[in-house]
Amino acid sequence: MNRNPLSLRHSPRRLRRHPAMRGMLQEHQLTPADFILPIFLVEGEGIRNEIGSMPGVFRHSVDSALKLCGEAVARGVSGVLLFGVIAETCKDAGGSASWDKDGLVQKAIRAIRAAYPDLLVIADACFCEYTDHGHCGILSADGDRDDNATLENLQRQALSYAEAGVHVVAPSGMVDGMVSAIREALDAGCHSEVSILSYAVKYASAFYGPFRDAADSTPQFGDRRAYQMDPANRREAFRELDLDIAEGCDMVMVKPAMPYLDMVRDLRVRCDLPVLTYQVSGEYSMLQAAARAGWLDLQRSVLESLLGMKRAGADAIITYYALDAAEWLG
Ligand code: PBG
Numbered sequence: 001m002n003r004n005p006l007s008l009r010h011s012p013r014r015l016r017r018h019p020a021m022r023g024m025l026q027e028h029q030l031t032p033a034d035f036i037l038p039i040f041l042v043e044g045e046g047i048r049n050e051i052g053s054m055p056g057v058f059r060h061s062v063d064s065a066l067k068l069c070g071e072a073v074a075r076g077v078s079g080v081l082l083f084g085v086i087a088e089t090c091k092d093a094g095g096s097a098s099w100d101k102d103g104l105v106q107k108a109i110r111a112i113r114a115a116y117p118d119l120l121v122i123a124d125a126c127f128c129e130y131t132d133h134g135h136c137g138i139l140s141a142d143g144d145r146d147d148n149a150t151l152e153n154l155q156r157q158a159l160s161y162a163e164a165g166v167h168v169v170a171p172s173g174m175v176d177g178m179v180s181a182i183r184e185a186l187d188a189g190c191h192s193e194v195s196i197l198s199y200a201v202k203y204a205s206a207f208y209g210p211f212r213d214a215a216d217s218t219p220q221f222g223d224r225r226a227y228q229m230d231p232a233n234r235r236e237a238f239r240e241l242d243l244d245i246a247e248g249c250d251m252v253m254v255k256p257a258m259p260y261l262d263m264v265r266d267l268r269v270r271c272d273l274p275v276l277t278y279q280v281s282g283e284y285s286m287l288q289a290a291a292r293a294g295w296l297d298l299q300r301s302v303l304e305s306l307l308g309m310k311r312a313g314a315d316a317i318i319t320y321y322a323l324d325a326a327e328w329l330g
């Protein structure tokens with residue numbers, strides 16, 4: 001065998017030597033249109049409060065959120081994902097504040113649609129930010145989630161977002177049957193134009209920690225393992241995927257992103273729907289903390305993490321870095 005490197009026939013590195021060659025042969029690219037920016041909304045005016053566990057991310061009153069949307073449009077970000085954070089005194093057992101036609105998210109949807117017609121408006125559909133117990137739905141007497149009652153409330157919530165003008169409803173509560181219940185309510189309410197982005201494959205993850213702080217949605221007791229997926233499971237995800245497809249969802253999501261890129265790839269291969277992934281709060285805070293300590297280069301690490309999601313097969317990425325990443329790519 002000839003091991004003389006001078007006579008190497010196959011050299012992958014030949015294609016990496018020239019910058020133009022590298023540019024020409026790059027297999028995946030990020031663009032600002034890949035990104036969706038999550039926004040935390042609060043009541044009031046002129047409010048922009050930084051979230052302790054997510055430095056650089058703020059809770060915004062609707063007027064301040066509009067400015068953020070302006071930035072998003074200017075930088076070519078595709079859309080925003082809205083979360084409402086309400087006062088403790090407005091919460092109840094069912095989360096009824098979430099389907100108030102003059103609720104926080106509904107007001108924001110109307111304002112954003114009017115000010116920025118080119119921006120895609122997505123609303124997270126869940127109850128943990130609106131219930132006094134902090135679980136993702138209504139509870140039965142034994143403390144378990146009552147899925148049938150929750151589905152009815154989910155229909156009310158989705159319909160009220162649709163009436164406010166939302167483009168996409170994104171149910172995140174891992175309620176069996178949530179996609180068909182929402183589809184039925186939207187169609188019956190003459191909103192068949194509204195699409196459904198299902199959090200189809202959502203794991204019970206420690207990486208949601210900072211979000212629960214931001215959205216004030218930590219369960220008062222117990223955890224979410226009785227409805228979110230076990231991080232150990234893959235096959236179960238395919239079942240969730242098949243059910244959501246059968247129920248008529250338009251797009252599916254894997255969440256969190258970085259520890260679950262195998263699932264992004266698997267969903268990409270197994271279905272022909274758009275697959276999105278959510279770089280969640282803990283992923284954001286981890287990168288942010290390391291960069292602030294001087295241990296990581298923020299721009300390079302963030303863009304590399306996002307590129308990894310695209311390479312895994314994501315069609316779009318929900319990320320708190322949407323505005324920064326769009327600017328860096330700009
Ligand atoms: C609510 C919801 C959560 C996230 C999005 N929607 C938290 C949870 O399930 O506890 C997490 C987002 C993030 O961590 O950035 N159902």
Ligand code: ZN
Pocket residue numbers: 126127128129135136172173
């Ligand atoms: Zn929830």
